[in-house]
Amino acid sequence: MCVNGVDKYVNFIPVKSSINWDEYFMVQAMIASFKSKDPSTKVGCVFVDDNNHQLSMGYNGMLAGIDETKIPWGNDKGVNYELQKYGYVIHSEANAIAHAKCSLKGARVYVTLFPCPECTKQIACHGVKEVIYLSDKYKDSDEVRVSKKLMEMASIKYRHLAISKELISSINKYFIEMIDGIVV
Numbered sequence: 001m002c003v004n005g006v007d008k009y010v011n012f013i014p015v016k017s018s019i020n021w022d023e024y025f026m027v028q029a030m031i032a033s034f035k036s037k038d039p040s041t042k043v044g045c046v047f048v049d050d051n052n053h054q055l056s057m058g059y060n061g062m063l064a065g066i067d068e069t070k071i072p073w074g075n076d077k078g079v080n081y082e083l084q085k086y087g088y089v090i091h092s093e094a095n096a097i098a099h100a101k102c103s104l105k106g107a108r109v110y111v112t113l114f115p116c117p118e119c120t121k122q123i124a125c126h127g128v129k130e131v132i133y134l135s136d137k138y139k140d141s142d143e144v145r146v147s148k149k150l151m152e153m154a155s156i157k158y159r160h161l162a163i164s165k166e167l168i169s170s171i172n173k174y175f176i177e178m179i180d181g182i183v184v
């Protein structure tokens with residue numbers, strides 16, 4: 001509506017976020033995974049409360065402060081256990097739980113790979129109520145079957161979340177525009 005040539009509604013342009021909450025936190029988990037040094041499996045996660053506030057995030061890695069050059073990243077289970085990464089690496093969920101600065105009770109967790117049984121037990125012990133995962137590539141393994149059984153017994157909901165390539169392309173385009181100074 002124009003009054004004396006001024007549109008009084010001009011500052012109330014309808015706007016919509018380009019990303020929903022599920023996508024927003026899963027993309028954060030994906031970015032966290034990008035920080036992992038594991039050459040074969042990079043996993044990231046984000047714990048979130050009911051108000052969509054982030055509580056903690058993590059990725060799989062070694063103990064903070066240790067000399068990582070003395071530790072193997074190899075995943076060959078045919079060699080001595082001491083020379084496999086499995087004895088040393090801390091999973092993303094365990095890392096995020098260890099570094100959380102507040103209670104995770106009632107939280108939900110976005111994770112790029114379905115949690116293993118050890119992390120599932122940690123998730124359950126801390127009262128997390130929902131697991132939202134991107135990949136379930138080990139769904140036929142005994143480990144993931146046990147994780148799902150534990151979640152069902154502990155009344156933890158779990159659901160898959162798909163992230164579209166269109167979303168990643170639009171984020172990529174936005175970031176490029178941002179560093180080119182177009183959108184900031």
Ligand SMILES: [Zn+2]
Nearest residue numbers: 091115116119
């Ligand atoms: Zn785990």
